[in-house]
Amino acid sequence: MAQKELTLFPGCMIPLRYPQIEKAARFFFRTIGVEVSDIEGFTCCPEPWNVKGAGLTEWLTIAGRNLGIAQKHGGDLITLCNGCYSTLKEAKHAFSSDERTVEEVIKRIKSTDLPKPGDIRVLHFADLLSELWEPVISQCVKKRLEGANIAIHHGCHLLRPADVMKFDDPFDPEVLERIIESLGATPVRYRGYTDCCGRAILHRDKSLDVASAKLDSMKQAGADCVVVPCPACFEQFDLGQVEIKRKTKRVFDLPVLHFSQLLALALEADPSSLGLDYHRVPVVDLVSKFLS
Amino acid sequence: MVRANPDFAKQLNRIEKAGNLNYCYQCSACVQECPAALRFSDFNPREIVLCALLGVADELIGENSVIWQCATCYNCYERCPQKARPVEVITALKNLAFETGNAPEQITALRESVLNHGTITTLSDSMKKRRDELGVPAISLPEAGLLKKILGG
């Protein structure tokens, strides 16, 4: 089995709000034989719309510090969050430019005894799925989700800006659909397939309206659940359904899973060990209906 | 009377290439799939780029500006035939609004949390308990105030 060593970049949302996603991911890494180490010193990536909106230079400095730490003490980074993925990847990209501001930031990071950030890879859980599926992961799959219609929500920052993220086509992504098919399930395409979850829109009602439109469209396409690669999108759809119900009385009842949770189930994790009952939209029926 | 200020665009933080706005030829390709434009009658990435270009931006970088409704979805970035990157122009405008104290409170609070704790939120007791129950390793949180040190210099 191909051995790989990676450093976990935990971010904030997963360890501090959704540790059940971390639990599933750790089970997954262990089961496929990828060694993932934890190192000290990381902070928030930082988050790519509010902290970045407050100050680009500051955002870049904090991101550069995180990259520098990984370079000094660890190796290639693995993240479970589109926000962390986009911040770290975009920062890495920015550090290769010759902007004067960037030079200043690099100088500051170096002054804290860290190397110039840029020489390590930043991987998303979804990259791991696509890179290791054939050689490793497919052979570890024990359970299938035969007959389930799965709506993938990619989340904007996995796909865009495509010239930096380089994950898949920004409006016609297919990589993750192949994974869903390999699990015996059907990836459903729906109207607004690559649309945003709306999370970053400040006005909460409008933000939820964006989520509603997507959930509605998934439902119309016959989806049994939503699978996401990002804790922010997860929150927007899972907790979001509770808010939408309260504010508009609309009920979708679409369970939401992070890709790591779907994979942990397929790798025969005991569903009761995964903390799935912490989800706001119940997942238990989905699991008992399709997992076999 | 509103006056144009051709030097305004030079103030935009260029790290993420917000400086490409002068390539904009006002085609509106960025508007069609913009989730914010679909929901706010006063949000239009084409107009925002134009205002930044002309330097007629007092309102955009003022209090309660519509720029904070941008979903940061990067649809406009991908759809713009001129690589003008409206979303980066918006981020750069947000930076100016923040500098002048016009950012919404949530944004300021979130940034403060990151600078003070290193994270967007802290570890609550219930979450600590949940982590223990799940059996995930104890979390090592960054030292308080750490980022202020590195940013301060």
Ligand code: SF4
């Ligand atoms: S920013 Fe690009 S897409 Fe938008 S109006 Fe200008 S040229 Fe057209």
Ligand code: SF4
């Ligand atoms: S990034 Fe902002 S301006 Fe661009 S399409 Fe998305 S919401 Fe609209």
